[in-house]
Amino acid sequence: MDSTSAEATTARAAHTDPAHALCLADVERAAAAVLPAEVRDFISGGSGAETTLDANRAALDRVHLVPRVLRDVSRCTTRTTLIGHPVRVPLAIAPVAYQRLVHPEGELAAARAAGAAGVPFIVSTLSSVPVERLTATGAAVWFQLYWLREPGRSLDLVTRAEDAGAQAVVLTVDVPWMGRRLRDMHNRFALPDHVRAAHLAAGPTRAHQAPDDAVSALAVHTDAAFSSALTWPSVAALRERTRLPLVLKGVLAAEDAVRAAECGVDAVVVSNHGGRQLDGAVPSADALPEVVSALAGRRCEVLLDSGVRSGTDILRALALGARGVLVGRPALWGLAMGGEAGVRRVLALLAEEFGDALGLAGCADVSAAGELRAVRHG
Numbered sequence: 540m541d542s543t544s545a546e547a548t549t550a551r552a553a554h555t556d557p558a559h560a561l562c563l564a565d566v567e568r569a570a571a572a573v574l575p576a577e578v579r580d581f582i583s584g585g586s587g588a589e590t591t592l593d594a595n596r597a598a599l600d601r602v603h604l605v606p607r608v609l610r611d612v613s614r615c616t617t618r619t620t621l622i623g624h625p626v627r628v629p630l631a632i633a634p635v636a637y638q639r640l641v642h643p644e645g646e647l648a649a650a651r652a653a654g655a656a657g658v659p660f661i662v663s664t665l666s667s668v669p670v671e672r673l674t675a676t677g678a679a680v681w682f683q684l685y686w687l688r689e690p691g692r693s694l695d696l697v698t699r700a701e702d703a704g705a706q707a708v709v710l711t712v713d714v715p716w717m718g719r720r721l722r723d724m725h726n727r728f729a730l731p732d733h734v735r736a737a738h739l740a741a742g743p744t745r746a747h748q749a750p751d752d753a754v755s756a757l758a759v760h761t762d763a764a765f766s767s768a769l770t771w772p773s774v775a776a777l778r779e780r781t782r783l784p785l786v787l788k789g790v791l792a793a794e795d796a797v798r799a800a801e802c803g804v805d806a807v808v809v810s811n812h813g814g815r816q817l818d819g820a821v822p823s824a825d826a827l828p829e830v831v832s833a834l835a836g837r838r839c840e841v842l843l844d845s846g847v848r849s850g851t852d853i854l855r856a857l858a859l860g861a862r863g864v865l866v867g868r869p870a871l872w873g874l875a876m877g878g879e880a881g882v883r884r885v886l887a888l889l890a891e892e893f894g895d896a897l898g899l900a901g902c903a904d905v906s907a908a909g910e911l912r913a914v915r916h917g
Contacts, residue, residue, distance in 0.1 A: 557877040557884035562892075563848050563869045566885055570641075570872035577726040578640050581757075582871050586718030587818025591811055595846030598822030602855040605912040607901030615898040617890060619905040621863050622707055622784040622805050622840060624679060627657030628890045629863030629905055630853060632870045632882075633813075633844055634683035634709065634788075636665035636757075639734045641875040646673055649874055652882035654678030656890065661709055661865070664696065665761075669737040674704040681707040683788070684777075685714060685761075686769040693766075694780050696738060701783060708781050709808070710774065713789030715767035717758040718816040729756035739764060771798060778803045788844065788865075789816075791826045793833035800839035806862070807834075810844035813867055822846070824859065831860030850892025854900060857908035 585592030639645030646668040653660035659679040682700035687693045788808035811820040823845040843856040844865035873885035
């Protein structure tokens with residue numbers, strides 16, 4: 540290797556060193572530098588014209604907090620609970636499919652990082668590593684379920700997750716089929732041979748594509764595997780089947796949140812799937828206050844997903860009434876940047892930023908954050 544190549548290699552290594560990232564934007568840039576373009580599009584893209592993808596960030600940026608002063612924050616703590624389980628920070632890693640696309644260890648590295656950070660790791664039905672290997676890391680693992688065309692297979696997956704030691708079931712309710720993700724369609728995106736859905740019989744390979752059509756093999760595969768007949772009786776059947784806490788992810792309407800609570804659901808995640816399903820759907824942060832209000836007095840927690848990019852965003856969500864947040868894309872950026880160390884850095888940054896924001900807002904603990912006044916502009 541000549542000196543110029545060696546210098547370039549050294550510069551790139553420094554650029555992707557997790558220790559050098561000071562915020563999640565740094566992590567995103569580092570990930571973009573190492574990911575193939577089509578994988579970067581798969582992670583970053585939304586559906587349609589991506590208006591909801593962009594609106595999620597804008598909605599959070601419109602939330603301004605009114606800090607309190609002359610309060611003792613000398614012993615500020617970020618610890619709390621999510622669905623009854625202790626966490627060091629009010630967040631969980633959101634379920635994201637096929638994480639071996641960005642790092643050889645995939646979900647295994649991310650789960651270890653979550654365990655070290657004291658936050659839950661939500662494993663996807665479309666995980667590229669089986670749930671048994673993830674619970675074996677000692678992390679608090681929640682199992683995300685897509686409702687399959689054969690309901691019995693869905694319930695069998697829940698039993699499998701329970702037997703493996705999962706601590707909750709997260710049913711995604713906003714994917715009767717995959718939204719039109721134009722970036723993936725233009726790229727004719729498909730999985731490489733070494734990446735498969737560990738919980739399903741087959742994966743979305745090139746064989747799922749017509750030879751000349753601009754389609755995503757992932758969309759074709761999920762359309763064949765997922766049921767568009769997921770309804771409230773399905774939720775009731777799942778509630779009867781599992782003893783674990785049950786979470787519904789993808790709720791935006793207050794009426795649906797109330798119905799979920801009536802079905803015995805333990806928490807709802809206010810989410811538009813990160814702008815990847817209905818383009819034009821309300822931003823999650825804008826839908827959050829109405830859902831929180833509708834569930835007041837009910838034993839059903841509210842979490843926020845979609846667009847969270849900083850510890851200040853976590854504080855914003857709590858001030859709007861959420862119990863905690865889910866973080867998806869940033870964990871993938873960290874994984875791409877540096878494997879387990881990269882995800883650890885992402886979670887450490889969020890914890891540091893949240894602790895800083897909490898104290899500067901005059902809150903000694905997470906419960907005080909829920910009493911902050913939020914002013915929404917625009």
